[in-house]
Amino acid sequence: MDAIYTAVATANGREGRAVSSDGQVDLPLAFPAALGGDGRGTNPEQLFAAGYAACFASALGAVGRQEKIDVKDVSVTAEVSIGKEEDGGFGLAVVLRVELPDHLQGEAGDALLKKAHATCPYSKATRGNIAVEVVAE
Template sequence: MTKPEKILYTAKTHVTGGREGAARSSDGRLDVKLSLPGGPGNGTNPEQLFAAGWSACFIGAMTQVAAARKIVLPKDVSIDAEVDLGTVGGGFLLRARLIVSLPGVEPEIAREIIDGAHQTCPYSKAIRGNIDATVDLA
Protein backbone atom coordinates (compact mmCIF):
# COMPACT_ATOMS: atom_id res chain seq x y z
CA MET A 1 0.00 0.00 0.00
CA THR A 2 1.32 3.43 -0.96
CA LYS A 3 1.66 5.96 1.84
CA PRO A 4 0.73 9.56 1.03
CA GLU A 5 3.50 12.12 0.95
CA LYS A 6 1.12 14.76 2.27
CA ILE A 7 -2.46 14.59 3.56
CA LEU A 8 -4.51 17.30 1.82
CA TYR A 9 -7.80 16.73 3.62
CA THR A 10 -9.46 14.31 6.02
CA ALA A 11 -13.23 13.86 5.84
CA LYS A 12 -14.77 12.99 9.18
CA THR A 13 -18.31 11.71 9.50
CA HIS A 14 -20.48 10.19 12.19
CA VAL A 15 -23.12 7.67 11.07
CA THR A 16 -25.87 6.19 13.19
CA GLY A 17 -28.49 3.59 12.33
CA GLY A 18 -26.75 2.17 9.26
CA ARG A 19 -28.78 2.22 6.05
CA GLU A 20 -31.83 3.55 7.90
CA GLY A 21 -30.05 6.17 9.96
CA ALA A 22 -28.24 9.44 9.45
CA ALA A 23 -24.81 10.75 8.47
CA ARG A 24 -23.25 14.02 9.56
CA SER A 25 -19.82 15.45 8.83
CA SER A 26 -17.71 16.98 11.59
CA ASP A 27 -17.97 20.42 9.95
CA GLY A 28 -21.77 20.16 9.56
CA ARG A 29 -21.68 20.57 5.75
CA LEU A 30 -23.09 17.08 5.28
CA ASP A 31 -26.18 16.21 7.28
CA VAL A 32 -28.34 13.59 5.59
CA LYS A 33 -30.92 10.98 6.42
CA LEU A 34 -30.25 7.50 5.08
CA SER A 35 -32.81 5.10 3.60
CA LEU A 36 -32.67 1.65 2.09
CA PRO A 37 -32.07 1.74 -1.69
CA GLY A 38 -35.43 1.72 -3.42
CA GLY A 39 -37.23 1.52 -0.11
CA PRO A 40 -39.48 3.90 1.76
CA GLY A 41 -38.06 7.02 3.33
CA ASN A 42 -36.74 10.31 2.07
CA GLY A 43 -33.05 9.76 2.73
CA THR A 44 -30.18 8.99 0.41
CA ASN A 45 -28.13 5.79 0.44
CA PRO A 46 -24.44 4.86 0.28
CA GLU A 47 -24.67 3.96 -3.41
CA GLN A 48 -26.00 7.43 -4.32
CA LEU A 49 -23.34 9.07 -2.17
CA PHE A 50 -20.62 7.00 -3.84
CA ALA A 51 -21.97 7.86 -7.31
CA ALA A 52 -21.96 11.58 -6.48
CA GLY A 53 -18.53 11.49 -4.86
CA TRP A 54 -16.86 9.54 -7.66
CA SER A 55 -18.43 11.79 -10.30
CA ALA A 56 -17.35 15.02 -8.60
CA CYS A 57 -13.83 13.71 -8.05
CA PHE A 58 -13.63 12.46 -11.65
CA ILE A 59 -14.57 15.88 -13.05
CA GLY A 60 -11.77 17.36 -10.95
CA ALA A 61 -9.32 14.79 -12.33
CA MET A 62 -10.46 15.51 -15.91
CA THR A 63 -9.90 19.23 -15.30
CA GLN A 64 -6.32 18.54 -14.23
CA VAL A 65 -5.62 16.20 -17.14
CA ALA A 66 -7.09 18.68 -19.62
CA ALA A 67 -5.13 21.60 -18.13
CA ALA A 68 -1.89 19.66 -18.45
CA ARG A 69 -2.70 19.31 -22.16
CA LYS A 70 -3.65 23.01 -22.45
CA ILE A 71 -7.31 22.12 -23.02
CA VAL A 72 -10.15 23.95 -21.30
CA LEU A 73 -13.07 21.70 -20.45
CA PRO A 74 -16.52 22.95 -21.44
CA LYS A 75 -18.50 24.59 -18.64
CA ASP A 76 -21.33 22.10 -19.17
CA VAL A 77 -19.19 19.00 -18.57
CA SER A 78 -21.32 16.44 -16.75
CA ILE A 79 -21.34 12.85 -15.58
CA ASP A 80 -24.23 10.45 -15.19
CA ALA A 81 -23.21 7.81 -12.67
CA GLU A 82 -24.81 4.45 -12.02
CA VAL A 83 -23.90 2.31 -9.02
CA ASP A 84 -25.49 -1.12 -8.73
CA LEU A 85 -25.85 -2.95 -5.44
CA GLY A 86 -26.08 -6.64 -6.18
CA THR A 87 -25.62 -10.05 -4.66
CA VAL A 88 -23.23 -12.88 -5.37
CA GLY A 89 -22.60 -16.08 -3.47
CA GLY A 90 -24.70 -15.01 -0.50
CA GLY A 91 -22.91 -11.65 -0.18
CA PHE A 92 -23.15 -8.21 -1.70
CA LEU A 93 -21.21 -6.46 -4.44
CA LEU A 94 -21.06 -3.13 -6.23
CA ARG A 95 -20.83 -2.42 -9.94
CA ALA A 96 -20.39 1.12 -11.26
CA ARG A 97 -20.45 3.15 -14.47
CA LEU A 98 -19.66 6.73 -15.33
CA ILE A 99 -21.05 8.19 -18.55
CA VAL A 100 -19.08 11.37 -19.26
CA SER A 101 -20.38 14.24 -21.38
CA LEU A 102 -17.78 16.63 -22.80
CA PRO A 103 -19.78 18.73 -25.28
CA GLY A 104 -17.70 20.23 -28.07
CA VAL A 105 -14.60 18.14 -27.35
CA GLU A 106 -13.46 15.88 -30.19
CA PRO A 107 -14.15 12.23 -29.26
CA GLU A 108 -10.49 11.19 -29.50
CA ILE A 109 -9.37 14.02 -27.22
CA ALA A 110 -12.28 13.40 -24.85
CA ARG A 111 -11.26 9.75 -24.59
CA GLU A 112 -7.67 10.73 -23.78
CA ILE A 113 -8.89 13.06 -21.03
CA ILE A 114 -11.23 10.40 -19.63
CA ASP A 115 -8.53 7.71 -19.69
CA GLY A 116 -6.05 10.05 -18.00
CA ALA A 117 -8.57 11.00 -15.34
CA HIS A 118 -9.39 7.34 -14.68
CA GLN A 119 -5.69 6.77 -13.94
CA THR A 120 -5.40 9.72 -11.53
CA CYS A 121 -8.81 10.03 -9.84
CA PRO A 122 -8.50 8.72 -6.24
CA TYR A 123 -11.94 7.06 -6.43
CA SER A 124 -10.99 5.27 -9.66
CA LYS A 125 -7.76 4.11 -8.05
CA ALA A 126 -9.62 2.87 -4.96
CA ILE A 127 -12.03 0.70 -6.91
CA ARG A 128 -9.64 -0.51 -9.65
CA GLY A 129 -9.53 -4.29 -9.48
CA ASN A 130 -12.09 -4.35 -6.67
CA ILE A 131 -15.37 -3.81 -8.48
CA ASP A 132 -16.55 -3.92 -12.08
CA ALA A 133 -16.29 -0.27 -13.11
CA THR A 134 -16.46 1.37 -16.52
CA VAL A 135 -16.07 4.93 -17.73
CA ASP A 136 -17.66 5.75 -21.09
CA LEU A 137 -18.07 8.83 -23.25
CA ALA A 138 -21.68 9.86 -23.77
Protein backbone atom coordinates (compact mmCIF):
# COMPACT_ATOMS: atom_id res chain seq x y z
CA MET A 1 0.00 0.00 0.00
CA ASP A 2 1.19 3.49 -0.83
CA ALA A 3 0.00 5.49 2.20
CA ILE A 4 -1.40 8.95 1.43
CA TYR A 5 -2.30 9.76 5.04
CA THR A 6 -1.38 8.33 8.42
CA ALA A 7 -3.35 9.10 11.58
CA VAL A 8 -1.36 8.94 14.79
CA ALA A 9 -2.92 8.67 18.25
CA THR A 10 -1.66 7.61 21.65
CA ALA A 11 -3.66 6.06 24.48
CA ASN A 12 -2.65 4.76 27.87
CA GLY A 13 -5.38 2.21 28.47
CA ARG A 14 -9.15 2.12 28.81
CA GLU A 15 -9.00 4.52 31.76
CA GLY A 16 -6.87 7.45 30.74
CA ARG A 17 -6.75 9.60 27.60
CA ALA A 18 -6.59 9.21 23.85
CA VAL A 19 -4.77 12.00 22.05
CA SER A 20 -4.03 12.44 18.35
CA SER A 21 -0.69 13.84 17.23
CA ASP A 22 -2.38 16.94 15.78
CA GLY A 23 -4.44 17.59 18.92
CA GLN A 24 -7.79 17.24 17.12
CA VAL A 25 -8.64 14.26 19.33
CA ASP A 26 -8.07 14.61 23.06
CA LEU A 27 -10.57 12.48 24.94
CA PRO A 28 -10.89 10.99 28.40
CA LEU A 29 -11.25 7.21 28.29
CA ALA A 30 -13.28 5.09 30.71
CA PHE A 31 -14.77 1.64 30.92
CA PRO A 32 -18.48 1.75 30.06
CA ALA A 33 -20.87 0.96 32.91
CA ALA A 34 -21.70 -2.37 31.21
CA LEU A 35 -18.06 -3.40 31.71
CA GLY A 36 -17.93 -2.26 35.34
CA GLY A 37 -16.72 1.29 34.78
CA ASP A 38 -18.20 4.65 35.58
CA GLY A 39 -18.75 5.55 31.91
CA ARG A 40 -17.28 9.03 32.38
CA GLY A 41 -15.30 8.95 29.17
CA THR A 42 -15.43 7.45 25.75
CA ASN A 43 -14.22 3.94 25.03
CA PRO A 44 -12.52 2.13 22.14
CA GLU A 45 -15.80 0.64 20.93
CA GLN A 46 -17.37 4.10 20.56
CA LEU A 47 -14.31 5.38 18.71
CA PHE A 48 -14.35 2.36 16.41
CA ALA A 49 -18.11 2.79 15.81
CA ALA A 50 -17.66 6.45 14.87
CA GLY A 51 -14.76 5.68 12.55
CA TYR A 52 -16.50 2.74 10.88
CA ALA A 53 -19.75 4.70 10.37
CA ALA A 54 -17.87 7.62 8.81
CA CYS A 55 -15.73 5.37 6.60
CA PHE A 56 -18.71 3.33 5.39
CA ALA A 57 -20.67 6.51 4.63
CA SER A 58 -17.69 7.76 2.63
CA ALA A 59 -17.51 4.46 0.73
CA LEU A 60 -21.22 4.79 -0.06
CA GLY A 61 -20.54 8.28 -1.40
CA ALA A 62 -17.72 7.03 -3.61
CA VAL A 63 -19.81 4.17 -4.99
CA GLY A 64 -22.75 6.52 -5.49
CA ARG A 65 -20.60 8.92 -7.53
CA GLN A 66 -19.27 6.04 -9.65
CA GLU A 67 -22.77 4.70 -10.24
CA LYS A 68 -24.31 8.19 -10.61
CA ILE A 69 -26.66 7.52 -7.70
CA ASP A 70 -27.68 10.29 -5.31
CA VAL A 71 -26.68 9.20 -1.80
CA LYS A 72 -26.67 12.58 -0.03
CA ASP A 73 -29.53 11.56 2.28
CA VAL A 74 -27.95 8.27 3.38
CA SER A 75 -26.78 7.95 6.98
CA VAL A 76 -24.84 5.16 8.67
CA THR A 77 -25.01 4.06 12.29
CA ALA A 78 -22.42 1.56 13.50
CA GLU A 79 -23.18 -0.61 16.51
CA VAL A 80 -19.98 -2.13 17.88
CA SER A 81 -20.42 -4.84 20.50
CA ILE A 82 -17.76 -6.37 22.71
CA GLY A 83 -18.23 -9.69 24.41
CA LYS A 84 -16.54 -12.77 25.74
CA GLU A 85 -15.52 -15.44 23.29
CA GLU A 86 -15.38 -19.18 23.85
CA ASP A 87 -11.58 -19.11 24.22
CA GLY A 88 -11.91 -16.81 27.23
CA GLY A 89 -10.84 -13.64 25.43
CA PHE A 90 -12.94 -10.81 24.11
CA GLY A 91 -14.19 -10.20 20.60
CA LEU A 92 -16.07 -7.60 18.61
CA ALA A 93 -19.11 -7.67 16.35
CA VAL A 94 -20.52 -4.86 14.20
CA VAL A 95 -23.94 -4.03 12.82
CA LEU A 96 -23.99 -1.24 10.25
CA ARG A 97 -27.47 0.26 10.01
CA VAL A 98 -27.79 2.25 6.82
CA GLU A 99 -30.76 4.55 6.53
CA LEU A 100 -31.66 4.71 2.85
CA PRO A 101 -34.01 7.17 1.18
CA ASP A 102 -37.07 5.80 -0.63
CA HIS A 103 -35.40 5.82 -4.05
CA LEU A 104 -32.75 3.39 -2.76
CA GLN A 105 -35.01 0.86 -1.09
CA GLY A 106 -34.88 -2.72 -2.37
CA GLU A 107 -32.44 -4.14 -4.91
CA ALA A 108 -30.81 -0.82 -5.85
CA GLY A 109 -29.94 -0.09 -2.23
CA ASP A 110 -28.81 -3.64 -1.54
CA ALA A 111 -26.45 -3.51 -4.52
CA LEU A 112 -25.07 -0.17 -3.37
CA LEU A 113 -24.45 -1.50 0.16
CA LYS A 114 -22.74 -4.60 -1.18
CA LYS A 115 -20.36 -2.51 -3.31
CA ALA A 116 -19.64 -0.11 -0.45
CA HIS A 117 -18.94 -3.03 1.90
CA ALA A 118 -16.52 -4.46 -0.67
CA THR A 119 -14.57 -1.19 -0.94
CA CYS A 120 -14.73 0.37 2.56
CA PRO A 121 -11.27 0.16 4.20
CA TYR A 122 -12.82 -0.68 7.60
CA SER A 123 -14.87 -3.47 6.02
CA LYS A 124 -11.75 -4.81 4.34
CA ALA A 125 -9.83 -4.69 7.63
CA THR A 126 -12.51 -6.57 9.55
CA ARG A 127 -13.45 -9.11 6.86
CA GLY A 128 -12.84 -12.61 8.17
CA ASN A 129 -11.88 -11.26 11.60
CA ILE A 130 -15.14 -10.12 13.17
CA ALA A 131 -18.81 -10.49 12.29
CA VAL A 132 -20.12 -7.49 10.35
CA GLU A 133 -23.78 -7.26 9.38
CA VAL A 134 -24.99 -4.55 6.99
CA VAL A 135 -28.68 -3.70 7.42
CA ALA A 136 -30.66 -1.43 5.10
CA GLU A 137 -33.32 0.56 6.89
